[in-house]
Amino acid sequence: MPELDTLKPIDVRIRITTDEDSEEMVRKKLGLYEFKSTLGSNGAEIIDFLIEAQSPFSSRTIRVKGSEFKGKRKSVTFSVGKGQGTEFTYKYLNNGLKYFDLNRFDSALAYYELAYENKGQSLDPNAANINMFAVQLGFNYAKALHNTCINLNYDTCDLSAKLFKQLLVLFDSGNHRKVFEVARISRENLTAPQNDLAMIGPIIKYSKISKLYSEGKYNASAALASEALEDYETNPEVFQKIGLTKDRLLQDAGVSSLKAAEKAKAEAAPSDQIQSILENAREYLKDIKTPDKTTKSNLAIINQKLMQ
Numbered sequence: 692m693p694e695l696d697t698l699k700p701i702d703v704r705i706r707i708t709t710d711e712d713s714e715e716m717v718r719k720k721l722g723l724y725e726f727k728s729t730l731g732s733n734g735a736e737i738i739d740f741l742i743e744a745q746s747p748f749s750s751r752t753i754r755v756k757g758s759e760f761k762g763k764r765k766s767v768t769f770s771v772g773k774g775q776g777t778e779f780t781y782k783y784l785n786n787g788l789k790y791f792d793l794n795r796f797d798s799a800l801a802y803y804e805l806a807y808e809n810k811g812q813s814l815d816p817n818a819a820n821i822n823m824f825a826v827q828l829g830f831n832y833a834k835a836l837h838n839t840c841i842n843l844n845y846d847t848c849d850l851s852a853k854l855f856k857q858l859l860v861l862f863d864s865g866n867h868r869k870v871f872e873v874a875r876i877s878r879e880n881l882t883a884p885q886n887d888l889a890m891i892g893p894i895i896k897y898s899k900i901s902k903l904y905s906e907g908k909y910n911a912s913a914a915l916a917s918e919a920l921e922d923y924e925t926n927p928e929v930f931q932k933i934g935l936t937k938d939r940l941l942q943d944a945g946v947s948s949l950k951a952a953e954k955a956k957a958e959a960a961p962s963d964q965i966q967s968i969l970e971n972a973r974e975y976l977k978d979i980k981t982p983d984k985t986t987k988s989n990l991a992i993i994n995q996k997l998m999q
């Protein structure tokens with residue numbers, strides 16, 4: 692656990708929590724901690740790291756997606772900054788830019804979230820007191836959130852997108868355009884990160900479909916695939932950029948539904964319920980434009996089951 696500026700390790704307490712459990716991490720040596728149990732690799736969707744630091748350092752909470760740890764021995768580095776006695780000025784904002792240049796993503800987040808928690812201001816276009824400090828701090832914090840989302844799998848994507856959207860609305864309002872010009876923040880600086888973040892949602896959703904299917908939760912995986920299909924119709928370009936085709940989503944929804952029907956039959960579910968699930972599976976698979984042999988075989992199986 693390094694101190695932000697010097698990278699010297701410091702002693703802290705780290706408690707990790709998930710939706711189901713919590714535990715304190717074990718101190719191995721100064722600045723080095725490890726999981727006590729399998730809590731970090733048990734498939735939790737989000738893991739919260741609550742870092743308690745002694746003055747003058749500031750405590751912080753870091754939310755990381757559980758997939759970052761599942762099934763692997765993972766080493767991560769978190770930074771803490773000094774909050775007590777720190778003056779959050781333009782000089783402070785400029786000094787933190789080095790963390791972006793060095794690709795020290797967590798350090799940049801620790802640095803700017805500390806300033807934002809203490810000096811962050813409203814970015815409402817109608818606010819009268821918006822100045823360059825508010826815009827520069829909001830932009831740097833949004834950028835730090837974006838970088839940890841993309842590069843470290845932190846659960847910071849939504850907040851980053853929210854801040855960039857607020858800044859873009861403020862930019863487009865025209866009332867504070869001079870502030871952005873002086874801060875050297877262009878419209879593209881605000882839209883490009885949002886385009887990156889727009890691709891994260893489908894990726895996360897698709898990974899959940901696979902996870903649910905592998906766990907035998909076929910109804911849930913079919914429902915999520917159906918939801919992803921609706922998202923695809925709204926914004927197909929995003930899915931195409933990450934290589935997810937409509938045929939792929941239709942196949943996932945269809946196969947999940949077929950498996951759900953087979954599971955329902957094994958559990959002696961009512962025949963009309965099983966038939967409804969099979970009909971959904973058939974509709975998904977029939978819509979595939981270029982069906983492969985497996986899809987054709989699954990359609991034949993479904994038709995045979997519906998005739999029984």
